[in-house]
Amino acid sequence: MKIITCVDKNLGVSFNNRRQSRDRLIIKDIVENFGKVFTFEYSLPLFSEYSDFAVLTQDTAMVDGYLFIEKSTLSEFENKISTLVLYRFDKVYPSDRKLEISLENFKLKEKIEFQGNSHEKIIKEIYVK
Amino acid sequence: MKKIFTALTVLLLSFSLFFASGCEMLDQVLTKSSQSTSSTTSSSQTEIISDTAIDFESAHHNGIISIPDYDGSPYFVVNNNEPFFKSSDKTTTSFESFDELDSLGRCGETYACVGKDIMPTEERGEIGQVKPTGWQTVKYDCVSGKYLYNRCHLIGFQLTGENANVKNLITGTRYMNVDGMLPFEDMVADYVKETLNHVLYRVTPIFKGNNLVAHGVLMEAYSVEDNGEGITFNVYCYNVQPQIAIDYSTGNSALISDGGVQTSKPTENSTVNSTANSSQETSQDSSIETSVSVESSICEYVLNKNSKIFHLPTCSGVSSMSQANRQDFTGTREEVISQGYKACGTCHP
Numbered sequence: 470m471k472i473i474t475c476v477d478k479n480l481g482v483s484f485n486n487r488r489q490s491r492d493r494l495i496i497k498d499i500v501e502n503f504g505k506v507f508t509f510e511y512s513l514p515l516f517s518e519y520s521d522f523a524v525l526t527q528d529t530a531m532v533d534g535y536l537f538i539e540k541s542t543l544s545e546f547e548n549k550i551s552t553l554v555l556y557r558f559d560k561v562y563p564s565d566r567k568l569e570i571s572l573e574n575f576k577l578k579e580k581i582e583f584q585g586n587s588h589e590k591i592i593k594e595i596y597v598k
Numbered sequence: 599m600k601k602i603f604t605a606l607t608v609l610l611l612s613f614s615l616f617f618a619s620g621c622e623m624l625d626q627v628l629t630k631s632s633q634s635t636s637s638t639t640s641s642s643q644t645e646i647i648s649d650t651a652i653d654f655e656s657a658h659h660n661g662i663i664s665i666p667d668y669d670g671s672p673y674f675v676v677n678n679n680e681p682f683f684k685s686s687d688k689t690t691t692s693f694e695s696f697d698e699l700d701s702l703g704r705c706g707e708t709y710a711c712v713g714k715d716i717m718p719t720e721e722r723g724e725i726g727q728v729k730p731t732g733w734q735t736v737k738y739d740c741v742s743g744k745y746l747y748n749r750c751h752l753i754g755f756q757l758t759g760e761n762a763n764v765k766n767l768i769t770g771t772r773y774m775n776v777d778g779m780l781p782f783e784d785m786v787a788d789y790v791k792e793t794l795n796h797v798l799y800r801v802t803p804i805f806k807g808n809n810l811v812a813h814g815v816l817m818e819a820y821s822v823e824d825n826g827e828g829i830t831f832n833v834y835c836y837n838v839q840p841q842i843a844i845d846y847s848t849g850n851s852a853l854i855s856d857g858g859v860q861t862s863k864p865t866e867n868s869t870v871n872s873t874a875n876s877s878q879e880t881s882q883d884s885s886i887e888t889s890v891s892v893e894s895s896i897c898e899y900v901l902n903k904n905s906k907i908f909h910l911p912t913c914s915g916v917s918s919m920s921q922a923n924r925q926d927f928t929g930t931r932e933e934v935i936s937q938g939y940k941a942c943g944t945c946h947p
Contacts, residue, residue: 479917485679485831490788561914562785563673563831573920587792 470529470546473499473506473537473554474568481564483540489562491515492585498593499537503554508537542569550575552597559590572596665814665834672778672912673817673833681818681832683798688822690796692716694758696765702808704731705768708752709800711822712790718759725749725762732769732810732849739931740841740897741772742910742945746851748775752801752815754783757790768803769811769849771839777912778835782817786829795823804834809846812837840912841897899934899947901925908934913945 476482477489496515499506500522507526508516516523526532529546535554543550547570575596585591665674692713697706710716728749737744750770753760760766770779779801786797798820803812814836821829838844844851900909900916904923909916916924927934931947941947 478914484785485675487828487830489785491792493792558788560784560788561781563781563833567917587788 470532470549471535471552471554472543472546472550473503473535473556474541474543475539475556475558476568477558477560477562477564479561479564480568481562481566482542482568483566484563485565486540488539489564490558490560490588492556492558492588492591493518494583494585495556495591498556498583499535499554503535506535506537507532509539512537512539540566542566544569546570547574550598552595555592555594555596557592557594558588559592560588574598668836668838670840672773673782673835676816676832676834679831679833681798681800681820681830683800683818683820687798688820689798690822692796694753694760696763699765702731702810704805704810704812705752705765705803707800707802708766710753710758710798712757712786712797712799714790714794716758717787717790718755720759722755723761725767728762728764728767730764730767730769732846734769734849734851736851738839738842738853740853740910740947741839742776742912742947743772744946746771746839746842747849748772750775750779752803753799754779754787756783756787757799768815770815771837771842771844773839773912774814774835774837779815779817782819782831782833782835786819789821789829793821793823793828795821795828797821797829806846811844811846811849813846814838897928897931897947899927899929899931901927901934901937901939906939907942908939908947909942910945910947913942913947915942915944 474482475488475490475495481489483489493515496519500516500519505522505524506516507524509527510525513523513525523537526536529536535552543553550570553570553572553575575598577594578597579593579595581593583591583593665676689711690713692711692715694708694710694716696708700706726749730749733749734747736746738746747769748771749767751760752766752768755761786799789795790797798818800816800818802816802818804814804816805812814834816832816834818832819829820826837846839851841854842851843854898911900911900913900919902908902915902919902923903925904920907915908927909919911926931941934947935941
C-alpha cells in the first residue's frame, strides 16, 4: 500500500476534525511525481485543478496505486504500508490527532525541500519498508 | 462600551489561579476589562452563520465557563471548539477593531475579519516601547529564549500587521505566546494566504479582578466563505509558564523548585545577558529596569542521547524524538552541558 499524507513539525495530522494546513504546490507535486492518486471525498476538492488525476474512493481495499489521505493517524494501515510519502509543513499547528505509526520501521529513501504557495518551506520525505 | 455579543447562554465560571504554593482552585469570577470601548476601522455584516451567540463577557459575570487548572496542555478547548460569533458577524470585508484600554490600562477584546488584503507586507517593527500592564523584564534559564514575558500580540502580527498597538499587546508568558497562541495564529494565517478566504478572528484577554496580568486569552476563529469547514476553533490559552509561579496582580514571578516556590524576587538593576531571540513575538526593553537571572536554577530537560542535544520539555523537537533516544533530566543547565550535550537551536534551553 502506498500512502501520501501531510503532517506538521509535531507529526500532527488534524485539529477539530479539520486538516491543519494545505498548499496547492503539494498537490501539484503529487500529480507531477505520482500521477493519478486515489483519495477520499474530504480531500477531493484539493485536486480541483487536476480532476483527471484524482480518483474518489470509499474503500481502501479498492485502491490500486497511491492513496492521498488526510486527518488519519495511519495506525490502521501500519502493517500494510510499503511506501509512505510525507509532506511536512515546517510549522507547528494545533493538533488533536497525530501520526501514530513509527517511522523507525521505515527507511528514508528520499528527502527534498521546496517552497510552497503559502508555506515558505515544505519537506517531502519518502519512506519505504 | 461596545457590546458585540448578546447573551443567549448562561454559563458558570470557575477558574484556577496558579501562584505561590502551586495550583489552587478559586471559585471567583474573572472579569474582562469593564470600562472599555472600541474603535473599528471598517466593518460589514452581510450574512447569517447561525443564531447561537454567547456574550462571553456576560458569561463571565453571570455564569460559568469552566476552565480547568492548567494540566500540561497550553490550551483548553471551549464549547466544543465552536466560537461564540453571532449570526450577523459573518462578513467577507476585512476589518479589525480593538477595545479601548480600561481604567487600569488593560487591553480588552480584539476582533478582526482577517483577509489577505490586511495581512502585513513588511517585517514587524520594534515594539519594545510598549509596556503592557504587569510588564516586567525577567529571565529564567528554563524558559525558551530566557525571557519569561513577551509583549504578546492578541491579534498576531502575521494576521493583520498590527505592530506596536497598545490595544493589542499584553504581558504574556513565552509559553502562552509560542506554545499556546502561535500555532493557532499560523494555522489561520496560512489558511488565508492559501485560500484567499476570510476568517473571523477574536482574541479576548481574561483578567481576574484587578489583576494586571491576564489569566489567559480566549481565541475564536471561523472561516467565512466555506462556513467554517477550513477553520473553526474556540480555545483558551493559559498565561502560564511551566516551572514558574506568577502573581497575576503584579506580574511578579518566582521559580518553582521541587521543594516549593523559591522566594527569589526580581532584582533591581541586575545584569541581563542578551541571549534572547529578538525575532520572536517579543522584544526586550532598550533600558532594562528589572530582571532576575537564575543562572543555576534546577530545570527539567529532555536529552537526546543520540544527537547529544538537550531540549526544554515543551520543545517541538521532543514530540518527534524516538523514545529510545530520549532521557528526561532534572538539574541545572551547566550539569547538562558538562555531560557533553549542546542546547537545541529551536527552544534555546
